[in-house]
Amino acid sequence: MVACCAEKTYAGTTIADVVLRAAVSRTTFYRLFDDKRECFDAAVAQCIGRIAATLTAAAADCDSPAEATRRGAAAMLDLLAAEPELALILSGDVVGLDPALVDRYSSFTVPALEAMWGREGAPSPKHLSPGLAFGRAQLLIFHEVAGGHPERLPALVPDIVYLAIAPFAGHDEALRQARLAGAEVAA
Amino acid sequence: MTDAAALPRGRHGLSREAVTRSQRARLLGAAARVTAARGYEATTVADILAAAGVGRETFYELFEDRRACVLAAHQELLDDLVWHVRVAYEGPGEWVERCRATLRALLEWFAADPALGRFLLVEPAAVGPEFHAIFQAGFDRFVAVLDAGLDHDLPDPHPLPATSLAVGAAISRVYAEVAGGRAARLPALLPQLTYETLVPFLGEAEAREAAFRCSEAAG
Numbered sequence: 393m394v395a396c397c398a399e400k401t402y403a404g405t406t407i408a409d410v411v412l413r414a415a416v417s418r419t420t421f422y423r424l425f426d427d428k429r430e431c432f433d434a435a436v437a438q439c440i441g442r443i444a445a446t447l448t449a450a451a452a453d454c455d456s457p458a459e460a461t462r463r464g465a466a467a468m469l470d471l472l473a474a475e476p477e478l479a480l481i482l483s484g485d486v487v488g489l490d491p492a493l494v495d496r497y498s499s500f501t502v503p504a505l506e507a508m509w510g511r512e513g514a515p516s517p518k519h520l521s522p523g524l525a526f527g528r529a530q531l532l533i534f535h536e537v538a539g540g541h542p543e544r545l546p547a548l549v550p551d552i553v554y555l556a557i558a559p560f561a562g563h564d565e566a567l568r569q570a571r572l573a574g575a576e577v578a579a
Numbered sequence: 580m581t582d583a584a585a586l587p588r589g590r591h592g593l594s595r596e597a598v599t600r601s602q603r604a605r606l607l608g609a610a611a612r613v614t615a616a617r618g619y620e621a622t623t624v625a626d627i628l629a630a631a632g633v634g635r636e637t638f639y640e641l642f643e644d645r646r647a648c649v650l651a652a653h654q655e656l657l658d659d660l661v662w663h664v665r666v667a668y669e670g671p672g673e674w675v676e677r678c679r680a681t682l683r684a685l686l687e688w689f690a691a692d693p694a695l696g697r698f699l700l701v702e703p704a705a706v707g708p709e710f711h712a713i714f715q716a717g718f719d720r721f722v723a724v725l726d727a728g729l730d731h732d733l734p735d736p737h738p739l740p741a742t743s744l745a746v747g748a749a750i751s752r753v754y755a756e757v758a759g760g761r762a763a764r765l766p767a768l769l770p771q772l773t774y775e776t777l778v779p780f781l782g783e784a785e786a787r788e789a790a791f792r793c794s795e796a797a798g
Contacts, residue, residue: 403620404707484711487754488704524775527751532743535718538711550738554779563783567736574738 393435398477402432402485436486436493439478444500446471457508458557458565462573465552469545472533476542483534498526509560522559529555550574585632603641605631610652615698619649619705649702650709656699657717663688665724674730675777675789682749682772683793686765689753693762700757721746733780741779748775769793 396405396413407428411421425431450467451460472479486493502522529552536544550570558566586593586601593601609631614622624645628635642648667684668677689696703710725742733741752772756765774790781789 399708401704401708401710403705403710480711484714485704488701488710524751524755527755528744528747531718531747531751535715535743535747539715540711551740551744554739554744558778563778563786567739567779570739571737 393431394439394477394481397432397435397485398480402428402481402489407431432485432489433493436481439482440500442478443468443471443482447501447504451508457505458561458569458572460508461505461556462549462553462569462576465556465573466546466549466577469533469548469552472537473542473545476537476545479533479537479542479545483530484538487530487534494527494530495523498523502526505556505560522556525555525559546577549577599641602631602633602637606633606638606641606648607652607655609633610648611656611695611698614649614652614702615694619702622649624648646706646709649706650713653699653703653706653713656695657720660685660688660699661720661724664721668724668728674728674733675781677728678777679769679773679789679793682776683766683769685749685753686769686772689757689762690765693757693760696753696757696762700754718743718746718750721750734782736779739779744779745776748772 393405393410393414396409400409405428407418407421410428410431411418414421421431425434446467447464450463454460454463505522532548532551532555533545536542536548550573553573554566554570557569561569585605586598606627609627610622613626613630617626622645624635624638627645627648628638638648642651663684664681668681670677670680672680703713722742725746729742749772752768752775753765756762756768770790770793773793774786777789778786780786
């Protein structure tokens with residue numbers, strides 16, 4: 393399903409495409425899912441799970457939320473560069489199909505960031521809502537993969553770090569962290 | 580964007596090109612309206628013909644199929660928005676003032692016709708794989724417009740691509756409101772959006788000042 397959507401988008405994908413690609417029978421498909429949408433939702437959940445696991449692993453043993461954000465952004469973009477179909481489905485089809493799905497997966501990132509900064513005693517969001525920053529990050533990532541340039545994703549590390557930190561610590565600190573992250577990636 | 584009016588019935592002195600132009604414009608307007616109202620999946624060529632008052636034969640002389648017509652309608656609508664944005668951005672005044680005028684034009688464009696705004700932003704995903712390239716090219720057009728009129732005295736926020744961040748800020752804010760059916764309240768978001776788009780260029784203090792000045796101008 394993920395591969396089909398990356399190639400043809402959700403709208404252009406049929407169940408026939410999915411079973412052919414997965415090399416399973418139509419009967420098996422219908423034993424597992426009621427319809428195309430249910431299969432899509434399960435595929436999205438799986439993609440979200442992969443990204444969440446990557447972020448958690450990258451943030452382990454970090455000393456500060458800023459460092460965790462820098463490492464998390466770099467690890468996530470590496471994953472998406474290697475598997476752009478994840479980004480195509482999560483920032484393309486999901487957004488077009490059902491904004492409620494976007495809420496579902498922004499709801500694992502945003503509270504994680506909030507909790508991290510909350511422990512630091514940072515004031516609650518003062519610049520723009522983290523949810524909106526999430527949408528902007530998604531947009532920049534989609535822009536690269538939709539243009540057929542997943543290999544450029546790692547270059548977005550400073551932008552994503554900036555967007556993830558600005559709601560909590562403000563522009564100046566976010567810019568400082570973005571520069572730091574850019575230097576780390578280059579190194 | 581105004582919908583093209585039907586031509587007078589009976590004999591008229593219009594050239595063949597003028598007739599074709601009018602028919603094409605009516606088909607594009609109808610394709611945008613009908614798709615905005617029903618969604619791409621449920622829209623048929625017959626619906627578009629009925630709304631445009633144009634015959635099937637003419638339709639197929641101008642467009643290969645429903646998809647081609649809807650994509651052309653989308654392109655034309657995007658051209659219209661880019662034109663409005665560019666005119667505002669190329670207006671008089673300091674850079675910050677021109678940015679504010681640009682954002683105001685953007686928000687008012689979407690608030691003026693929420694259905695067409697929805698067609699522009701939400702519907703392409705339903706058309707199919709063309710959606711990826713359409714999105715990317717549209718985003719790049721706005722980045723190019725903004726870049727072309729940048730004030731070179733601005734502080735350099737290296738390594739951030741401030742222009743992409745600003746365009747991304749505007750698109751995601753407008754998208755959230757349009758997809759949520761709240762396009763009418765977009766103009767009220769001018770101060771917030773001014774802050775969000777300008778902060779990567781100007782830093783916090785100056786962006787806040789710029790946002791504050793829009794509330795003053797409005798109130």
